[in-house]
Amino acid sequence: MKTALGHIRVLDLTRVLAGPWCAQNLADLGADVIKIERPGAGDDTRSWGPPYLRDEQGHDTTEAAYYLAANRGKRSVTLDIASPDGQEIVRQLARQSDVVLENYKVGQLKKYGLDYASLKQEKPDLIYCSVTGFGQTGPYAQRAGYDFIIQGMGGFMSITGERDDLPGGGPQKAGVAISDLMTGMYATIAVMAALAHRDRTGEGQYIDMALLDVQVAMMANMGTNYLASGKPPVRWGNAHPNIVPYQTFATADGHIIVAVGNDGQYRKFVDAGGRPDLAQDERFATNPMRVRHRDILVPLLAEMVKTRTKQEWIDALEAAGVPCGPINRLDEVFENPQVQARGLRVDLPHPTAGKVGLVGSPMKMSATPPRYDLPPPLLGQHTAEVLADLLRKSDEEIAELRARGVI
Incomplete structure (x- = not known):
């Protein structure tokens, strides 16, 4: 070879x-x-x-x-x-x-x-x-x-x-x-x-x-963020400083990642969870409003996600076109078909x-x-x-x- x-x-x-x-x-x-x-x-x-x-x-x-x-x-x-x-x-x-x-x-x-x-x-x-x-x-x-x-x-x-x-x-x-x-x-x-x-x-x-x-x-963009602004970035855990919801959630049997990138995906997310009211509420209708009210919204989303298993959520969100993924253990990684x-x-x-x-x-x-x-x-x-x-x-x-x- x-x-x-x-x-x-x-x-x-x-x-x-x-x-x-x-x-x-x-x-x-x-x-x-x-x-x-x-x-x-x-x-x-x-x-x-x-x-x-x-x-x-x-x-x-x-x-x-x-x-x-x-x-x-x-x-x-x-x-x-x-x-x-x-x-x-x-x-x-x-x-x-x-x-x-x-x-x-x-x-x-x-x-x-x-x-x-x-x-x-x-x-x-x-x-x-x-x-x-x-x-x-x-x-x-x-x-x-x-x-x-x-x-x-x-x-x-x-x-x-x-x-x-x-x-x-x-x-x-x-x-x-x-x-x-x-x-x-x-x-x-x-x-x-x-x-x-x-x-x-x-x-x-x-x-x-x-x-x-x-x-x-x-440090890539975090380094240039500091050089451009003069402000050191801070820790956000599994959340995103500028997008909500863009984080991990606990399901009934594990965790998933939900990476909502726009308001349309957000509506699909809450519709899939049986909570369309969370998109109709003006506090959560747009990303800037969701970022402003994240401390109110995220606990409501967390309660919604816990009602189903990891695979049920992955299936539902993939079908709806909402970016998502599991948090796999290494045994699950090496069993993954991809x-x-x-x-x-x-x-x-x-x-x-x-x-x-x-x-x-x-x-x-x-x-x-x-x-x-x-x-x-x-x-x-x-x-x-x-x-x-x-x-x-x-x-x-x-x-x-x-x-x-x-x-």
Whole structure:
């Protein structure tokens, strides 16, 4: 199968989520990704469980589900980069790679001779991407960056969560590590752009990715709302500051989202609920009036919605042309016919579990679709293979390196 990046090799020195997410994207697109891990321990997320992947007998393996999420398509090589021999192997692998990814603390790899300036001497057209919490410059550069903290510092939690004047109001983080994931996505884009530039000019370059930079950038219209008005946006929970009703409602057996965009849709909504009087009332007849009287209207709508089940409401509102949707648990997500039709679950053979279920790439490409050749690797699974094939190490040399704890 043709792949977009089948000609690219990536040396992945990252761990946890932001860097591995970038590397997995590149692997999905065909790149040969070599993941360097600590001997005996590996990526921190291998032990971030439960849950763990289960073997064919139903017993837990050593592979945490967290680790499985970000390491598909890679080859694992265990290597002690604190040792001179380990550093030399990294340099040798870098010479045969197009891209190096790392997420060590600022300056940490320089003492090993594995920073961009050092590896550029080995391979002038190398693309080298560093992922840190705060970037390589600025007063916070030496600080460790954690997604949760970055969500707070970057403004996301100031607009996420229930309104302060309602029960449960206050700042709320996202349910997934969004600054990590978005940094991985931005890093993927930057690497692809650098590869395109290299292919045109022969010039490599350094990429400095920071979680805080990404979090601020991804505030999108909320950031420009502030810059335009001088007023920081506030939390609205699942409601909308300018449209009513545009929020979640509890049904008899779950929750739904109702996204009324105009007065006609509002009339259809309340008609479907058997409350046409809520459209005839002048306080609720137009959106500006509904926004003004939301504290009166929303409790009435909430009482109306609770009289039916989630599916009854979805069926009724879809038939009426009112934008709506369920709030699904993940079991419902993977049972959804649209999710199944789009191939968002993939099952790959696994050396200890028999097979492993993973979330497929959302990138749908007609000529070079994502590939799923390799499951997330066992720790050090490909060490001997990579050293023999790429560096021409003999069995005796590999055994000697292993005996000394280098690999």
